[in-house]
Amino acid sequence: xxxxxxxxxxxxxxxxxxxxxxxxxxxxxxxxxxxxxxxxxxxxxxxxxxxxxxxxxxxxxxxxxxxxxxxxxxxxxxxxxxxxxxxxxxxxxxxxxxxxxxxxxxxxxxxxxxxxxxxxxxxxxxxxxxxxxxxxxxxxxxxxxxxxxxxxxxxxxxxxxxxxxxxxxxxxxxxxxxxxxxxxxxxxxxxxxxxxxxxxxxxxxxxxxxxxxxxxxxxxxxxxxxxxxxxxxxxxxxxxxxxxxxxxxxxxxxxxxxxxxxxxxxxxxxxxxxxxxxxxxxxxxxxxxxxxxxxxxxxxxxxxxxxxxxxxxxxxxxxxxxxxxxxxxxxxxxxxxxxxxxxxxxxxxxxxxxxxxxxxxxxxxxxxxxxxxxxxxx
Numbered sequence: 199x200x201x202x203x204x205x206x207x208x209x210x211x212x213x214x215x216x217x218x219x220x221x222x223x224x225x226x227x228x229x230x231x232x233x234x235x236x237x238x239x240x241x242x243x244x245x246x247x248x249x250x251x252x253x254x255x256x257x258x259x260x261x262x263x264x265x266x267x268x269x270x271x272x273x274x275x276x277x278x279x280x281x282x283x284x285x286x287x288x289x290x291x292x293x294x295x296x297x298x299x300x301x302x303x304x305x306x307x308x309x310x311x312x313x314x315x316x317x318x319x320x321x322x323x324x325x326x327x328x329x330x331x332x333x334x335x336x337x338x339x340x341x342x343x344x345x346x347x348x349x350x351x352x353x354x355x356x357x358x359x360x361x362x363x364x365x366x367x368x369x370x371x372x373x374x375x376x377x378x379x380x381x382x383x384x385x386x387x388x389x390x391x392x393x394x395x396x397x398x399x400x401x402x403x404x405x406x407x408x409x410x411x412x413x414x415x416x417x418x419x420x421x422x423x424x425x426x427x428x429x430x431x432x433x434x435x436x437x438x439x440x441x442x443x444x445x446x447x448x449x450x451x452x453x454x455x456x457x458x459x460x461x462x463x464x465x466x467x468x469x470x471x472x473x474x475x476x477x478x479x480x481x482x483x484x485x486x487x488x489x490x491x492x493x494x495x496x497x498x499x500x501x502x503x504x505x506x507x508x509x510x511x512x513x514x515x516x517x518x519x520x521x522x523x524x525x526x527x528x529x530x531x532x533x534x535x536x537x538x539x540x541x542x543x544x545x546x547x548x549x550x551x552x553x554x555x556x557x558x559x560x561x562x563x564x565x566x567x568x569x570x571x572x573x574x575x576x
Contacts, residue, residue, distance in 0.1 A: 199236075199237045199238070199291045199292065199569065199570070199573055199575070200237070200238045200239075200240070200288070200289060200290050200291045200292075201237055201238070201239050201240070201290070201291065201292045201293075201294065201569055202239070202240045202241075202242065202284075202285055202288065202290040202292070202293045202294065202306075203223075203226070203227065203239065203240070203241050203242065203293075203294045203296065204242050204277065204281070204293070204294065204295050204296060204297075204299070205223050205227065205241050205242060205243050205247075205296065206242060206243060206244050206263065206267040206268065206273050206276070206277075207219050207220055207223060207244075207268070207273075207296070207297060208220050208223050208224060208243055208244065208247060208252075218313075218406065218489075219296065219297045219313060221489065222296065222311070222313070222349070222373060222489075223296045223297075224252070225373075225374065225376070225558045225561070226296065226558075226561070226562060226565065227241060227252055227254060227258070228252070228253070228254075228558070229374075229558045229559055229561065229562035230562045230565070230566070231253075231254045231255045231258060232559070232562070233559060233562050233563055233566070234562070234566055235255075235257070237257075237566070237569070238257050238259075239254075239257065239258045239259065240258075240259045240260075240261060240288060240290065241254070241258055241259065241260045241261065242261050242263070242281070242284070243260055243261070243262045243263065244262065244263055244266060244267045244268045244273075245262055245263050245264065245265060245266045245267065245268075246262060247260065247262045248260055248262060261284075263276065270328070270331075274331060277295075277299050277300075277301060278301055278302060279301075281293070281301050281305070282301045282303065282304035282305050283304075285301075285305060285306045286304070286306070290306050291306065291307070291573050292306065292307050292308070292309060292344075292569045292572045292573050293305055293306050293307070293308045293309070294308070294309045294310075294311070294565075294569070295308060295309070295310045295311065295339065295343075296311050297311065297313065298310060298311075298312060298313075298332060298335045298336050298339060299335040299338075299339065300335075300338065300339050300342065300343055302338055302342070307344045307572045307573060307574075308339075308342070308343045308344055308345075308572065309343060309344065309345045309346070309347060309565075309568050309569060309572050310339035310343040310345075310346055310347070311346075311347040311348075311349070312336060312339065312340075312346060312347070312348055312349075312353060312357060312486075313349050313353070313486040313487070314349075314353055314356075314484065314485065314486030314487075314507070314508075315336070315353070315356045315357070315360055315361075315486075316410055316484050316486075317329050317332040317333045317336065318333060318336075318360055319356075319360075319484060320409070320410050320483060320484050321333075322409070323408065323409035323410045323440065323483075324439070325439055325440070328439075336361070337361070340357065340361040340362075340363050343367075343572075344367075344571070344572040345367055345368075345369065345568045345571050345572040346363060346367055346368045346369070347368070347369055347370075347371050347565065347568055348368050348369070348370050348371075348486075349370070349371065349372065349373055349486050349487045349508075350370065350372065350486060350487050350508040350511055350512065351370050351508075351511060352486075352507055352508035352511050353370075353486045353487075353508060354368045354370050369564060369567070369568050369571075371560075371561045371564045371565055371568070372487070372555075372556050372557075372560070372561060373487050373489050373492075373556060373558075373561065374492075374556045374557045374558030374559070374560070374561050375489075375492045375493055375496045375553050375556050375557075375558075376493075376558065378469055379468070379469050379472065379492075379493045379496040379497050379553075380469065380496060380497060380498075381473055381497060381498045382469060382470060382473050382497075386470070387470060387473055387474060390467070390470040390474065391474055394467075396432075396474050397429075397430060399429045399476040399536070400429055400430050400431070400432050400474075400475055400476060401420070401429060401430070401431045401432070401475065401476065401477045401478075401479060401532055401536075402432050402434065402471060402472070402474075402475035402477070402478045402479070402494075402499075403416060403431070403432070403433045403434065403435070403478070403479055403480065403481075404433075404434040404435055404463055404468075404471065404472075404478075404480075404490050405434075405435045405480060405482070405490060406435050406436060406437075406438040407433075407435050407436065407437050407438050407441040407444055408438035408439050408440060408441060409439075409440050409443070409483075410482055410483045410484045410485075411435075411480075411481075411482050411483075412481045412482050412483045412504070412522050413433065413444045413447075414443055414444060414447040415481060415522065415523065415525050415528065416431075416433075416479065416481050416525075416528065417431075417444070417447045417448055417451055417457065418447070418451070418525040418529075419481070419525040419526070419528035419529035419532065420453070420456075420457065420529065420532070421451045421453060422525060422526060422529040423529040423530075423532065423533045424453060424456060426533060427533060427536055429476065429536055430455075430456045430457070430458060431456065431457050431458070432458045432460055432475075433457070433458070433459050433460065434460040434461070434462070434463040434471060435461075435462065435463065436461065436462035445459075468493065469493075469497050472493055472494045472496075472497035472499050473497040473498060473499065475494070475499050476499075476535070476536060476542070477499070477500055477501070477502060477532055477535045477536060477542075478490070478491070478494035478499045478500070478501045478502070479501065479502040479503070479528070479532060480501070480502075480503045480504070480509070481502070481503065481504045481520070481522050481528055482503075482504055482506065482507070482509065482522065483504070483506055483507075483522050484506055484507045485506070485507050485508055485509055486507070486508055487508055487512060488503065488508060488509050488512050488513075491503055491509070491512055491513055491517070492512065492552070492553045492556050493553075494549075495516055495517070495549030495550065495552055495553040496549070496550070496553035496554075498546050498549065498550065499546070499549070500517065500518075500535055500541070500542045500545035500546055500549065501513060501516070501517035501518070501545070501549065502517060502518045502519075502520065502528065502531045502532055502535065503517055503518075503519055503520075504519065504520060504521065504522035504528075505519045505520065505521055505522065506522045512556075513552070514548075514552050515548060515552075516545060516548035516549045516551070516552035516553075517545060517548075517549065518531040518534070518535065518545075
């Protein structure tokens with residue numbers, strides 16, 4: 199079977215594109231290369247991305263675009279007009295759109311991954327052009343893709359409810375956690391603290407700075423406990439979109455250097471950031487999965503997350519869950535963990551066990567099964 203994968207959103211640059219879907223795509227390719235030695239793959243990438251950059255085996259052919267398709271104004275025409283021509287010319291059996299999109303016409307049997315339905319449920323968190331195209335693309339995929347992939351059971355049920363997709367066309371393939379996310383050597387961790395200038399204790403958030411991450415509420419929550427703790431709040435993540443409110447809120451709260459914006463966190467340093475933190479929090483309004491939570495748990499850091507969307511499904515009993523709209527509850531949960539080392543130890547143990555349930559290898563194996571069903575081989 200010849201499978202083509204749209205990997206144009208892979209980006210080896212230090213910005214928000216290296217998070218989320220880029221991480222999913224890179225892990226998918228990496229683990230397909232390790233578990234699938236039967237099928238042949240063509241990987242479409244943006245300008246300048248080569249097979250050596252992705253360390254893929256020889257049965258993977260990487261076809262970088264001549265144009266900068268990381269830019270949506272270039273990528274969208276490619277997805278709708280260039281892709282169908284290439285798929286036919288290359289004799290592709292199955293096409294995988296890793297983020298919502300498949301060609302409307304002229305395509306081969308397609309698989310599409312839907313990470314969440316935020317453009318429908320939280321339209322105010324998107325720029326208008328992005329919202330319109332993404333909603334259209336998801337609707338097209340829900341009607342025309344042979345098979346659909348959801349990254350959580352929550353997302354699958356949302357697709358059934360809002361898009362009326364039959365359950366048998368949707369397969370849940372949970373995201374995973376890489377083996378490098380683990381408690382580091384204490385000497386390496388201490389050297390990292392000195393290099394980055396980290397205090398002995400701090401609260402950590404990592405995520406793209408965009409509205410549904412709910413960062414203004416986190417800042418309010420921290421302001422309400424600031425008099426009760428000297429532990430600072432560090433926010434890591436590249437600027438996404440509509441982020442001005444975040445910086446305005448931080449300035450309004452006037453907490454000075456007790457709030458630190460670390461910017462985009464280099465992927466190589468991520469495990470050290472998680473392990474160094476006392477508490478990790480992801481109070482999002484909406485997530486299709488929430489990979490940072492399992493990465494933090496795998497590194498031994500207790501987590502506080504919101505009760506919204508897929509997050510209770512991912513966290514289980516391994517963290518504290520609070521309403522995303524209640525800054526008092528969020529602040530209280532964070533303060534409880536800061537003050538209670540026994541609770542931190544308990545959640546640390548639970549977190550290790552929980553994180554082991556999520557495997558990129560299993561995700562890749564289940565995805566191969568989806569390809570087979572889309573091609574009519576299963």
